[in-house]
Amino acid sequence: MRKTFIAGNWKMNKTPSEAVAFAKELVVSLKDSDTKLMIAPSMTAISQVADVIKGSNIILGAQNMASVESGARTGETSVLMLKDLGVEAVILGHSERRSIYGESDVLINEKIKLALSHNLEVLFCIGETLEEREAGKAEEVCFSQTELGLKGISAEEMKNIVIAYEPVWAIGTGKTASPEDAQAIHKAIRGKIEELYSKEVAEKVIIQYGGSVKPGNVKELMAQPDIDGGLIGGAALDTDSFTALANYNK
Numbered sequence: 001m002r003k004t005f006i007a008g009n010w011k012m013n014k015t016p017s018e019a020v021a022f023a024k025e026l027v028v029s030l031k032d033s034d035t036k037l038m039i040a041p042s043m044t045a046i047s048q049v050a051d052v053i054k055g056s057n058i059i060l061g062a063q064n065m066a067s068v069e070s071g072a073r074t075g076e077t078s079v080l081m082l083k084d085l086g087v088e089a090v091i092l093g094h095s096e097r098r099s100i101y102g103e104s105d106v107l108i109n110e111k112i113k114l115a116l117s118h119n120l121e122v123l124f125c126i127g128e129t130l131e132e133r134e135a136g137k138a139e140e141v142c143f144s145q146t147e148l149g150l151k152g153i154s155a156e157e158m159k160n161i162v163i164a165y166e167p168v169w170a171i172g173t174g175k176t177a178s179p180e181d182a183q184a185i186h187k188a189i190r191g192k193i194e195e196l197y198s199k200e201v202a203e204k205v206i207i208q209y210g211g212s213v214k215p216g217n218v219k220e221l222m223a224q225p226d227i228d229g230g231l232i233g234g235a236a237l238d239t240d241s242f243t244a245l246a247n248y249n250k
């Protein structure tokens with residue numbers, strides 16, 4: 001049985017002081033949740049948020065990380081820095097990183113390998129654009145991103161990989177994939193993991209859905225057999241809505 005994993009990607013929102021106040025509210029409001037929970041504040045807020053959520057049931061995540069440990073990488077953040085602050089998980093391959101910052105499958109694969117070598121859990125994002133979906137290529141794109149992103153990663157290391165399927169056209173648009181459409185892709189991705197690894201690995205891997213998940217649609221999405229959680233943007237920025245998402249099963 002896979003445990004549902006609800007993660008909040010705060011993106012470039014909340015100043016450090018706003019983030020601290022928000023995290024304090026979440027520690028209280030989420031304390032009775034029985035889902036696995038993560039929040040990923042901006043880099044500038046991570047250190048202070050780490051202090052706030054220490055000892056709570058919320059995992060500290062980062063939204064990105066450099067592909068090398070240290071050196072001449074102006075503006076980047078190293079895995080060693082994140083680990084030192086108590087970060088336990090990192091979001092890699094987000095569509096905003098792919099499309100706005102030109103991150104390639106090869107670079108994402110390098111980052112994933114580095115994160116795993118430092119025992120970080122990786123939320124590995126994949127997903128097709130609207131154009132690709134309309135061309136009937138959603139599965140093909142997801143399969144290719146999955147294969148390239150996971151190149152060289154062992155079955156043992158897959159224990160620290162979470163796949164986040166985020167159709168690009170559903171991110172921040174208010175358009176959600178229907179539960180049936182999302183389920184179809186999730187099932188196909190799990191099939192791809194079985195092909196690349198084994199049935200056992202495929203059955204264990206958590207596959208989150210992301211893209212306009214809200215308190216009003218979370219139940220239907222999570223009821224699908226291959227949807228094991230959510231990676232949430234907009235609705236993760238407010239205490240009431242993130243709490244409702246975390247407690248969708250109550």
Ligand SMILES: O=C(CO)COP(=O)(O)O
Nearest residue numbers: 009171172211212233234
């Ligand atoms: O990109 C996302 C999470 O990483 C999804 O964002 P929204 O929930 O705002 O659509």
